């Protein structure tokens with residue numbers, strides 16, 4: 001039987017959120033996954049499916065129709081495989097869930113801008129901006145479920161969306177020694193974050209994998225782009241990340257070589 005095909009980059013947070021949703025629904029096998037290596041020129045046949053857009057994930061339905069944007073595909077999966085709905089069904093809760101999710105783009109951007117920065121003068125402001133996002137999440141969680149763990153009674157759509165981003169932010173723990181302040185103002189979001197990171201449906205990536213693969217982001221190059229003096233991106237599939245050493249942390253001072261990163 002034909003299945004929908006998801007063209008994706010497994011280490012990308014926008015792909016992982018879809019994997020988390022399918023795992024929660026127990027439906028990973030209903031979708032065929034095609035892995036794309038973004039360090040290589042893109043297959044023209046794939047590019048032709050999404051004119052004007054190169055970003056992944058891209059979903060191709062059995063009849064050839066295309067969808068992109070992870071949040072759109074997320075809801076499509078939830079509605080199409082509706083036996084076990086993950087989004088809230090009560091209209092008010094649905095609205096709160098949407099509001100909570102509405103900040104994910106800014107949250108992701110703030111984390112990525114922070115890791116990619118190499119100007120020490122800007123570090124404080126970038127840290128501050130990300131903490132303001134966590135503060136907003138803390139306030140939302142306090143308002144809607146102060147004594148609980150998740151936004152509602154279980155790991156839901158909001159958690160699918162944010163967990164994969166918070167897992168990418170392991171790169172901030174490593175390269176920026178970033179941690180949430182251990183204060184009352186962040187206690188609720190810290191509890192939520194810990195439960196999200198530990199959830200069994202969200203174990204597709206590890207901190208070691210993220211720190212190694214995202215080294216190039218930490219020195220300013222995203223999406224598989226090549227840095228000066230380097231012939232390979234830290235995003236390459238071969239050599240695979242488990243065999244590579246942990247990257248150096250001195251991102252403000254220099255860019256490590258292919259050899260030092262175990263890429264040749």
Ligand SMILES: N[C@@H](CCC(=O)N[C@@H](CS)C(=O)NCC(=O)O)C(=O)O
Nearest residue numbers: 012014054055056057069070071223
């Ligand atoms: N807003 C998009 C973002 C997707 C995105 O940025 N994907 C990255 C990988 S993490 C990508 O495909 N980069 C390669 C490219 O844009 O050509 C979504 O949520 O799906």
